[in-house]
Every structure is written in C-alpha cells, then in structure tokens.
Amino acid sequence: MASGSAAKAVGRGSAVGRAPKWVRRFVGNRAAVAGLIGVLLVLFVSIFAPLLAPHDPAKQYFDGLTLEGFPLPPERPFWFGTDLLGRDLLSRVIYGARISLIVGVAANGVAVLIGLMVGVAAGYFRGVPETVLMRITDVMTAFPALILAIALAAILRPSLWIVALVIALVNWVWIARAVYAQVLSIGRREFVEAAGALGVGTFRTLVKHILPHLVSTLMVFGTLGISTTVLLEASLSFLGVGVQPPTPSWGGIINESQSYFLNAPWLVVFPGVSILITSLSFNLLGEGLRDALDLSERR
C-alpha cells in the first residue's frame, strides 16, 4: 500500500507539466493569477476573522472617540481608526469580509442555479417551455437590476439570506441566456440525437451529455458573477436596504458614516477599498478563466 501511494505521489508530481491546457494558460496569465490571489486573501480573512481582528467588532470603546465625541483617525491601537460609535474599524472591515463573501457567493450560486435550470429547460425542451421561459427572461432584463433589487429588498424586509435571494432574483437572466444559447447548439449535435435514438432517458441525456458541456460556462459565471453580486450587496447595504446594522457589512459601514465622512474619510476609504479588491479579484479570476477555457467574449 505504501509503495502504491508513493507511486501516486510521484505520478502527481510529474503531472504538473502535463496539467490540462487551460490550467497552464491560466497560470501564464498574470492578471488571472493576481485575481486568484486576491480571492484567496479575502477567503482567508473571512475564515480567520476571529483570529485576525484585533478588537471586538461590536464593542463601543470608551477611548475610541475623541473628547468631543468624534471618531479617531487611523492610529494605534485602532489601525483603521474608529467609527461614529467608537468601534474599531479594522475589526469591522475584517468581519465585513464574511458578510460580503457569504452574500456574494450565495447570491451568485442561486443565480447560477436558476439560470442553469431556466436555460436548460428552454433550450432542451423547446416549444412552450422555451417560449414562456425566454419571454420571462426578456421581461426581466428590461428592469434595471439595482432598482428592482431595491424595490424587492424593501418589500421583503432584509436579512442576510433575503438580501442574497433578492440579488439572485435580479441576476440570473444573463446566465439563463448564455446557458440557453449553448444548450441550443449542443442539442443539435449528433451525439445528443444518437442518445435519443438509442432510448436514453431525458434525465440521463441532460446529466451525461448536456451538462458536461456547460461546465466551463458555469465555472466562468460562477466566479465572474460574484464580482457583480458583491457590488450589488454593497450598494443595497449602502442604501440601507441590504444587510442591517449592527452586522458589519462594508456598504453598511459607509452608509452609517455618510453624514460624517468629510471629517472622517477613513470610514469610506477602508471599506470602499475592500469592496473594490473583492469585486476586482473575482472579476480578474473570472475573465482569466474565460480566456483559459476559451469562451468567446460576452457580457
């Protein structure tokens, strides 16, 4: 057994040179690698937030405000300064990474799932389901996503998961369209017809013959979409209909500080840069995957 696993390890080591073409192309793309590093960094910060945060993000420090009651600028022991209530901004930004990632990833996951189901159903079954689903998709694209999200979030009374759901509900349409177009072109190919002729069931055809061809599309949307959902969550929280205080979300921190930010710009800069880094990293990673997997330009 021992020799077997050793042989496997050696085999794996030499396999780096023979890694799939797309992995090699990805590694050769500096921007894509930078994106991957950024994503891993945000992931690391959100997982180890309790260990990394120097203070309790919810605690209002007595010495966290000036004598006049104003927030402290970035200085020891509050490296990012404090907010209007004398809480440590660095710790709040670190915990904010969790909220941003949880909502961003969950929202995009649900959006990809809805988009996949709608796209496959419309593209594979054609006929009535196709007409109904794609017309609904057309109508949904006519709504400006953010405006619809604000209206929905205001109606549904936001909690963390509701915010994610709302973002997913306005974001699945692009994925549905891309999947639909692809399923249409796959459905015309011989192997799908052959599967049908051989009596392979619908479910089995979908899973065994259609789904594998969608993997790269889903990988790209699965990462690229997060850059959009992270921005949408931040925007909703900034408008006050996203994640509610006292939960520290980056957009929410900026919303709370808006009235005072001219005197305390750090309250906008640190969470703002965090949003930018997160969104940018997922964007670079997604575009890098698209190039590596050789999918044509779309938006």
Next chain:
Amino acid sequence: MIWYLAQRLLQAVGVMLGVTVITFLLVFLLPADPARMIAGRSATPATVASIRSELGLDRPLPVQYVSYVKGLVTGKMGRSYAQKAEVTRLIRARLLPTVQLALAGIVFELLIGLPAGIMAALKRGTGVDQTVMALAFVGVSAPQFVVGLLLIYFLSYLLPIFPLGGYGTPLHVILPAITVGLAGGGWYARVTRSAMIEVLRQDYVRTARAKGVFPTKVVFKHVLKNAVLPVVALVGLDIGVFMGGIVIVESVFGWPGIGQMIWQAIQLVDIPVIMGGVIVTALFVVVGNLLADIVYPALDPRIRYS
C-alpha cells in the same frame, strides 16, 4: 426593413406589458396596507374601508390590473398616496434631471472609454495597453458610491472646485456624471479595444497600409469609423446597468431625479409612485435596446436587419 422595425416594435410593446404585470404583482406583495397608512393611526375601520374602496383596492387583482393598464395607455398612473399629486406630474418633474445626468454620464463614459480603448488597441501588448486595461478593470469593479464620495471629498471639500451636491448649474452635473461614466468607461475601453483589434486585422486595413496611406489617416479613416461607430450604438444595450447606477449616484449627490423619487417612495410605501418609477426606468431600457437594434445595423452595413 419596415417589417423588421414593426416586429421589433411589437416585441418591445410585449416586453413593456410583461413589465407592468411583474411590477403590479411585486407591489401587491407589499406587507403594508396603503389604506391604513393614509388613514393614519387613529382611523376607524370604517374610514380605512372607505379609503380602500375609494382607491379601488377592494376590487379583485385582475380588475385592478386592467384598470391600471387602461390608465397607462391614456398616460395616467394614478395619484401619489404621500403627496396629493398625479404620479405622471411627479415623474415629469424628475425626468429632466435624470435625463440630463444620463446624457452627461454617457458623454463621460464615451470620453473615457473610447480614447482609452483606441490607445490600448494601437499600442497592443505594450505597457500602455496593460495599464489602460488594468485601470478599466478597476473602473468596472469600483463601487459607485465610494467613487462619488471620494470625488466629493477631494474635489468639493479639500479643493472646493465643485459644489458638494445638489442640482442647478452645469458645474453640479460634472462629478455625478464622472461617477456614472467611470464604470461604463471601463467597459467601453474593453469593448472598443477588441473592436479595434478586430478591424486592424482586416484585409482592407492591410491594403491601405501597403498602398502607403499615411498611418494616421489609416487609423482615422479606415479603422475608427468601422470600429468605433458600432461601439457607440452599444450605449443603448447598456442602459439597464446605467439606470441602476443612477439611483446610487443620485443618492450620493442629492440629485433630484427618478432614482431619488423611487427611493423616497419606497420608504413611504407610496405604491403608485414606486410603480410609475419602476415602469419608467424599464421603459428607458426597452427604448434603449430598441434604438440599439435599429441604429447598430444602420451604422454597420455588413449587419442585415432580420
């Protein structure tokens, strides 16, 4: 051509009808009871009921929908619950600021995006190209409210060049327009770059160069016309993302447009105003898409109407 236009127009009307259905359903999921809100805390159930029937809210949903659409066709959107005014009048008052901001934003978007994309394509593979593309990515990924707040901090507060916000003079529109334009500019830089690269590869460009046509002339006469004009038509397709951005920017800069109106109406549960606002922004998107579909083939004769 006429057949194509008629078909596209019919499609657009269909989409708008769908928009009204979804907006209507969405708004009636609201947990608040508008009749009770108008009546106030101390109102008797009888008063609430009479207000409800006055607003027509006691009728079945499909009946309410049909009468709403009938009103829309004749240009009526009902009366605001919070302000005693026709919704169409409120929207008309907000329309000009939003259109001004949108036009100024589109100008900045193109002013930023086109030169950047052209430059990157002409200097493809160099440090210039990489820098421009990196900045384009940052522009697309930057949250607009942060960009807006920082612009206010630097250009209105530290260096008091522009007003802190509000509406009125041409000076007021510049920072909001830059904020809207930056995100779109990043996108246009990328689209323009790939369109340019595509055209630079064409045989007629190589022929012009081989004939000894002056390089600047090749770029302006042969490349720009074919690459940039179609990109400009894409403005129409992008209007949905753009309108969403305007809500944020109007909020940051206190710009009295449609976005602010919807935002305030949502907080007051002013249903007719929410519905009117959402339908009008969707109309912007549908008209934008329609224009793009018509203008795009007109600018690029290789594309046929079909």
